Structure formats: structure tokens, C-alpha cells
Amino acid sequence: MDVEALRTFAAVAGTGQFQTAADELGISQQAVSKRIAALERHTGVTLLVRTTRGSRLSLDGQVFLPHAKKILAAVEQAERAVRPGSRPLRVDVLNRRIAPAQAVYQFYRSRPDTDLEAVTLSKENAAQAARAVLEGTIDASIRALPPGQVPAGISAERLLDSPLQLLVGPGHPLAGAPRVSPADLAGHRIWIPGIRPGMEWAAFYQTLSEAFGLSIDALGPHFGDEALMDALADSTSLATLIGSGDRYLWPQTHDLRRIPVHDPTPVYPHVLLFRSGDQHPVLTALRDHLRTAGPRTPHDAWTPDWAER
Numbered sequence: 001m002d003v004e005a006l007r008t009f010a011a012v013a014g015t016g017q018f019q020t021a022a023d024e025l026g027i028s029q030q031a032v033s034k035r036i037a038a039l040e041r042h043t044g045v046t047l048l049v050r051t052t053r054g055s056r057l058s059l060d061g062q063v064f065l066p067h068a069k070k071i072l073a074a075v076e077q078a079e080r081a082v083r084p085g086s087r088p089l090r091v092d093v094l095n096r097r098i099a100p101a102q103a104v105y106q107f108y109r110s111r112p113d114t115d116l117e118a119v120t121l122s123k124e125n126a127a128q129a130a131r132a133v134l135e136g137t138i139d140a141s142i143r144a145l146p147p148g149q150v151p152a153g154i155s156a157e158r159l160l161d162s163p164l165q166l167l168v169g170p171g172h173p174l175a176g177a178p179r180v181s182p183a184d185l186a187g188h189r190i191w192i193p194g195i196r197p198g199m200e201w202a203a204f205y206q207t208l209s210e211a212f213g214l215s216i217d218a219l220g221p222h223f224g225d226e227a228l229m230d231a232l233a234d235s236t237s238l239a240t241l242i243g244s245g246d247r248y249l250w251p252q253t254h255d256l257r258r259i260p261v262h263d264p265t266p267v268y269p270h271v272l273l274f275r276s277g278d279q280h281p282v283l284t285a286l287r288d289h290l291r292t293a294g295p296r297t298p299h300d301a302w303t304p305d306w307a308e309r
Helices: 003-015 018-025 029-043 059-081 099-110 126-135 200-212 225-234 281-293
Strands: 048-051 054-057 089-092 116-119 140-143 154-168 189-191 215-217 238-243 257-260 265-275
Touching (some): 003 029, 089 126, 099 154, 099 281, 126 154, 126 265
Parallel strands (some): 189 215
Antiparallel strands (some): 048 054, 154 257, 154 265
16 A cells, blocks of 8 residues: 555645645645555545535545555554664674773763663674674674675775783793783793684684784683683783773782783784665764864884775
8 A cells, every 4th residue: 555645635625625725735636646546546545525615535445544544654653663763783792801992982971972782692603793784784893894795785994903911821931021922922832722614802812812922712611701710810821812891800919911912912903894875873973072182092003914094
């Protein structure tokens, strides 16, 4: 059933005049007549009786009108529900501890009236997250995705670089260093449990280890971040890498050390993935916030060759 024909029928029923309804709808009287005729053919009944003074509802028209109004109200509600800015912006941040989640949280704190929903597609890789954006499951995702893997219809902006830091316990040989270089990490075991094949961070750490001759592994089961903190605190040889914007908490007695990595600074290159042409006002505001308020890329930044520039 043609929604515009229903809208035209309701207009004529309300005004009693084809020409007045045409003026309200911004169409010609001939178009009004064609729409009403098509609607009557579809329903198989006469809905409007033409008179010398205009038109009036037939008995069938009187029965049909309230149903037509309900349909039009439902259509209006459906359109309003997906109108830009009428629903929360759904953003995938992958993990609530890491830099993307913290950046989106800071954006929300700067605009506490923002209608926003942060979700974590923790089991999907970057390509799958991009597909979720394309399909409309989410509005945006902050991931590391090579340009060649960005699907058609998706825009990718590199808006959040996350410099890496070394995290070690107090007994580690590098615990007292104010900063370290990637070369200083050669020969030390860097343990990053939870790396799964096919995920974007697996590709990142593989490229990083090959570039600087590092020993990065994910051996053993991952019992969670708290268990990782416990293991680092008790070890004189284990280390891990985290983003400078990642948020981790541990007992004060652990005495863990976050040590900046420089010369060069390995940077995890997050890109914001969103549907091309998306006009959601919160998305526009988020992009502006990340451009202006996000951490600056270090002058000695190192990123994989496949990273979006």
C-alpha cells in the first residue's frame, strides 16, 4: 500500500477539498486525484464521494480513515526513530580499559548531555567490526585496519594514536629506567596474553617484533588483566606492553612501573570507522573531539607500514 496515497487520502478527508489537500501536500490536484483513484483500486472500495461542494467520506472511507491514520503515525514514528540525532550513537570501543574507550569517555565527559552508547565487540576483528558498521549494527568503531581492508561504503580516519609503554614489576631489570627504546627490549620476554590469531593487534605485535627483534608471545591461558598484574608484580623477567591511554588498576603493593618507550615510539594506530556520508550529529562531534583533544602523535612515532596515514 502506497504511504503517499494514504497521506493524500487523510488530507482530503480532513479538508473536504481536493485542491486544498493538493496545496497542503505541495502537489497538483491531478496528482491528488490519481493517488486517491489508485488507493481505491487497491482497496476495492469507494473511499470518497465527490460532490459539487468537494468530497466527503463514504461509509467505507469512514471505516478506513482511522486505520490509515494509525499507519501514517507508525510511519512517522519509524522515520523519527532513525532520523539523525534521534537515537544514541553506538560506538564500538573493543575493550573498556583501552585508549579508544577512554577517549570516548572523555568525549562524553565534555558533553554529558550527549546521547551515546559504548559497546565492545571484543570477539570481532577489525574487518568484522567494519562490516558491522556497514550493516548498521553499530554506527562507528575505533580499530586498526589497513586501508586495503576498508570495505566500500566505509570511511576511515586515523584519529587516535596510542603510544606504547612497558609495564613491569619492581624486580624487573628495566624497572628503574625513566624510559626505554625498542632496542632495550631485545632479549626480554614480553608477554601479552590474549592475543588471538586474526585480530588486528596480533598483526601489529607481529610486525613490531619483526621490526625490532623482540620476543613477544601470548603463551598460556589468559586469566584476565588482574592475573596479568599479579604475574608481573611477582616476576623478575616478565614484561608487557600497554597503551599510554589504557586504564589499568592494581594494588599499591604491586609497585608496577609504566615506562615510556621512545626512540622510536611504537604507536598503535587507531582509525575511526563509520559509514560514508553518515550525518549523525554526535558522530560529527566525536570526530571533531578526537581531532582536537586526542593525544598528539610523537615526533619519533613508529607504526607498521600497513597503517592508515
